[in-house]
Amino acid sequence: xxxxxxWFILIALASAVAISFALIAPRPFERRLGALEGQRLDRxxxxxxxxxxxxxxxxxxxxxxxxxxxxxxxxxxAASRGSGEDRVIHRTIQDRFRTLIPDLTSGGIDSIVAxxxxxxxxxxxxxxxxxxxxxxxxxxxxxxxxxGYLSDDVWGVNGRLQRLAAAPVLSKNRDRIVGGVYVSAxxxxxxxxxxxxxxxxxxxxxxxxxxIASSRAPGQLDALPELIAHHxxxxxxxxxxxxxxxxxxxxxxxxxxxxxxxxxxxxxAYYALVGQHPADSGFTAxxxxxxxxxxxxxxxHWLPLxxxxxxxxxxxxxxxxxxxxxxxxxxxxxxxxxxxxxxxKIQDNRYGGKxxxxxxxxxxxxxxxxxxxxxxxxxxxxxxxxxxxxxxGSTFDLPAADSAFAPPPPAFAPPPxxxxxxxxxxxxxxPPPLPxxxPPPxxxxxxxxxxxxxxxxxxxxxxxxxxxxxxxxxNLPLPGATKPTAWGPPPxxxxxxxxxxxxxxxxxxxxxxxxxxxxxxxxxxxxxxxxDDFIAKKRDxxxxxxxxxxxxxxxxxxxxxxSLVAKHNCRTVRFSVYVKDGKAALKATPVRx
Amino acid sequence: MMTLRNPLSRAPRLIxxxxxxxxxxxxxxxxxxxxxxxxxxxxxxxxxxxxxxWRLDNGNVPVQTSGGAKAETIVVLENVKGSKxxxxxxxxxxxxxxxARPRLVVTGPGSVIELKNTGKVRHELSxxxxxxxxxxxxxxxxxxxxxxFESVGDYVIxxxxxxxxxxxxxxxxxxxxxxxxxxxxxxxxxxxxxxxTLKVWARGKWVAEQQIDTSTLGKEELTIKVAxxxxxxxxxxxxxxAE
Numbered sequence: 001x002x003x004x005x006x007w008f009i010l011i012a013l014a015s016a017v018a019i020s021f022a023l024i025a026p027r028p029f030e031r032r033l034g035a036l037e038g039q040r041l042d043r044x045x046x047x048x049x050x051x052x053x054x055x056x057x058x059x060x061x062x063x064x065x066x067x068x069x070x071x072x073x074x075x076x077x078a079a080s081r082g083s084g085e086d087r088v089i090h091r092t093i094q095d096r097f098r099t100l101i102p103d104l105t106s107g108g109i110d111s112i113v114a115x116x117x118x119x120x121x122x123x124x125x126x127x128x129x130x131x132x133x134x135x136x137x138x139x140x141x142x143x144x145x146x147x148g149y150l151s152d153d154v155w156g157v158n159g160r161l162q163r164l165a166a167a168p169v170l171s172k173n174r175d176r177i178v179g180g181v182y183v184s185a186x187x188x189x190x191x192x193x194x195x196x197x198x199x200x201x202x203x204x205x206x207x208x209x210x211x212i213a214s215s216r217a218p219g220q221l222d223a224l225p226e227l228i229a230h231h232x233x234x235x236x237x238x239x240x241x242x243x244x245x246x247x248x249x250x251x252x253x254x255x256x257x258x259x260x261x262x263x264x265x266x267x268x269a270y271y272a273l274v275g276q277h278p279a280d281s282g283f284t285a286x287x288x289x290x291x292x293x294x295x296x297x298x299x300x301h302w303l304p305l306x307x308x309x310x311x312x313x314x315x316x317x318x319x320x321x322x323x324x325x326x327x328x329x330x331x332x333x334x335x336x337x338x339x340x341x342x343x344x345k346i347q348d349n350r351y352g353g354k355x356x357x358x359x360x361x362x363x364x365x366x367x368x369x370x371x372x373x374x375x376x377x378x379x380x381x382x383x384x385x386x387x388x389x390x391x392x393g394s395t396f397d398l399p400a401a402d403s404a405f406a407p408p409p410p411a412f413a414p415p416p417x418x419x420x421x422x423x424x425x426x427x428x429x430x431p432p433p434l435p436x437x438x439p440p441p442x443x444x445x446x447x448x449x450x451x452x453x454x455x456x457x458x459x460x461x462x463x464x465x466x467x468x469x470x471x472x473x474x475n476l477p478l479p480g481a482t483k484p485t486a487w488g489p490p491p492x493x494x495x496x497x498x499x500x501x502x503x504x505x506x507x508x509x510x511x512x513x514x515x516x517x518x519x520x521x522x523x524x525x526x527x528x529x530x531x532d533d534f535i536a537k538k539r540d541x542x543x544x545x546x547x548x549x550x551x552x553x554x555x556x557x558x559x560x561x562x563s564l565v566a567k568h569n570c571r572t573v574r575f576s577v578y579v580k581d582g583k584a585a586l587k588a589t590p591v592r593x
Numbered sequence: 594m595m596t597l598r599n600p601l602s603r604a605p606r607l608i609x610x611x612x613x614x615x616x617x618x619x620x621x622x623x624x625x626x627x628x629x630x631x632x633x634x635x636x637x638x639x640x641x642x643x644x645x646x647w648r649l650d651n652g653n654v655p656v657q658t659s660g661g662a663k664a665e666t667i668v669v670l671e672n673v674k675g676s677k678x679x680x681x682x683x684x685x686x687x688x689x690x691x692x693a694r695p696r697l698v699v700t701g702p703g704s705v706i707e708l709k710n711t712g713k714v715r716h717e718l719s720x721x722x723x724x725x726x727x728x729x730x731x732x733x734x735x736x737x738x739x740x741x742f743e744s745v746g747d748y749v750i751x752x753x754x755x756x757x758x759x760x761x762x763x764x765x766x767x768x769x770x771x772x773x774x775x776x777x778x779x780x781x782x783x784x785x786x787x788x789x790t791l792k793v794w795a796r797g798k799w800v801a802e803q804q805i806d807t808s809t810l811g812k813e814e815l816t817i818k819v820a821x822x823x824x825x826x827x828x829x830x831x832x833x834x835a836e
Contacts, residue, residue, distance in 0.1 A: 138692020
């Protein structure tokens, strides 16, 4: 399931990345849209600036034409020289202005004023047109006109913004300046309306810290003067601001502000272009702003998405089948075979991962149930009975316990009765006596006493699978074993295996290796022999012998022997090796003399 | 035999000694006339403080370039040895015709500036840079506002309604100052020899300052170049970068 886990982790990571992209992706676009809106405002500000310039030039042209009018020139010349009556001159110029510009309002003009060379107002039309005689020559634009310049200016007077253009009035011969004319136009709601119409952005006009006209609802831009006040240095240097963000309630606006030229610039006179920040880019906004058109085939990449999803599902299912379903199905089949008796155990080495663990657990459980202590003792008893007869001496399995040869009490079978006569060993298993063996002490032989010996802890692979198992007839010469004719040739190991599988072990080839009970040296030789046989059997059975050392093995045999002798009051114990359930096993047979 | 001399015969000697002594004293305290030219940047040569989008010649009659804002330039020598502050006086400035006359006043500490509205419009006057001196007040037509300036310094009275009206009040501790003419030339006579600080005031602020040694000037004419606002900004930025 390793690959499945990796796949799920990859899917989770890919999902996290996809969700992150989904949530983050709108932000760059939002910034981009904000920047684009800022650029739009920049262009609008540039366009507004050009409009103001064009307007100013238009006014200058306009007022220049007025200054070239002969009647106005003659009247102002007379006024400058003091040669006429002021009231008459006033009326004459007024009439002339009205003749030249019949409708001031349509021309966007608030007033037209004519001054003599001293800056004295001779005539007005428009605002305060009945007043004249006051001096305004100190105003820079008027003074400039009287110096001979045509120029424009912006004033902020009495809370109003006024754009002005002035021109000198030359004498009839155009050789001297006889006065000046200026026109003024209020820069207020009318201008705001015109700019909004032309530039398609909201406009606000500010003067001395107040919004004096705006295309947005009153009060919405009250915070604008303070906002712009924080950017005065920027405005002073660049004559405009970068796009500034401004919150109005929950609405985010983008503002670009620029100063008016002229002396109004000194009076914090600005025009601000106001745009709207793009919609919120959060998840809810994303959902709200998505339309059905966005999900159409032509708009959305359905095929790659579906292909990707199906590919991921296919890979996931494939890995699941490879690592879970198939092994489980195989395990199930094996279990079915196991339950039907077609198999003795599960081939757990065919499985990997947790299924393999499950298989091994099942095997272990089978092993435990089939070799439970009580059953084992029964089996041992059966073996004993099969080999030695019901009352004969017995040999016992060495239980598969880590306690190596520690005989578990429940498994311990009662010692045989003295009258027990061992049955003759099976001829097929009766090994021929080895010539080198000492003659069996048959007359004095007391039948092996049945007992349950402890298992060797060193079973090699299989974790207890190498239990020393089933009883074995004594490797001492038994009465029946003295008949050489009854003995066949020693069976091959495979035959031993088969025999041990088919029936409880009655004898094996090792039984032929009778080690005479003799002094200690001979007993050590017996132990070494048993070790060699055990190793050989294990190898034959394909079991691992790693960790199985001679010294350790011999020591275990000695300990076990001592324990059994003490417990059963026998003279010694004989061990033999046989194969049970495809694994090497040991038998211990008590010997009484 | 003793010879008696007439006491009057000693008079010529005394006169000679006295003259020599006076001459030596005069030579030790010589005065110099500091002459020079203030070269204003192009933008400051305009007669206007504030410009609109356009300013065109009429094409027929030559334009007049004198007067206006550029006439408000003075040169002041400070830290002159032995100089005294001018006496306090009262200066009346008339506000009329949308203008102030005079626009520049140089006087001594304790002087009173009398602002008299002779026009038909109201003015809102204050010293924005030093609001403690003059707070914003409306000066109605015909009204007068007086303000005493006690200490040496520069004060700019602004009209918030008509920003082009800018009155510079320079309270100095020296009598060595001079206005510049249309060409920027100035001359300050009888300046004692020694070091002094030459400062140039134009359009409401000090635009140049330099140390001079009048004893080494002789007949040399100073040339004071006033940096433009852009140049000043650039210099400030370079100074900051150097720091």
